[in-house]
Amino acid sequence: MSDTPFEHLDIPTLKTWLDAGESLALVDIRDPMSFAQGHIPASRHLDNASVGALLDETSKDTPLVVVCYHGHSSQQAAAWLAGQGYARVYSLDGGFTDWAARHPTRVATAPA
Template identity: 70%
Template sequence: MTAATFQHLDIPTLAEWLDGDAPLTLVDIRDPASFAAGHIPGCRHLDNDSVPALLAEAPREIPLVVVCYHGHSSQQAAAWLAGQGFTDVYSLDGGFTDWQHRLPERVEA
């Protein structure tokens, strides 16, 4: 049995996907106050309380992108979500901090 895996995703690629209206699930695992202060448009906040809803609602066959502060803790979350049956899971390299730095006009509060 092989371990469920995830892939790394860079910011320009995610921006292209969003511009092209590619079907994907985008989740942000930062704390609620940070998420409320700013997040990538179309992102849903994911924490221990909202995981069951995500597992029940999100299609397993479309890309799932996990965002955190700097792209570190999202890797663990992405690996865990891959283990829950999501087949195309990504961790955003650089996280929200890098997204906000590169694309400040694409931050929603």
């Protein structure tokens, strides 16, 4: 068993899951402006103000994928979410930056 309460997830695996319509929750912890300028479709912005709603609305059985800029900060957030009782928590290796570089046509923007 791993020493960390979450798992690392690579970009190709996330793409496969999304293409297959896997049931999961994508949470993006980057700053609001960066999220508005581009994010993985179906992801929701997560910050101190919105984390309560996530905890209330998301089943502990739902896999959570945490996205940040490069895959570093997401590890801390993933560990914290795992500590809240989520069974399957993932930190996206390479973060949004790597996702956008590999899949530029699969980036959504927030409405103005």
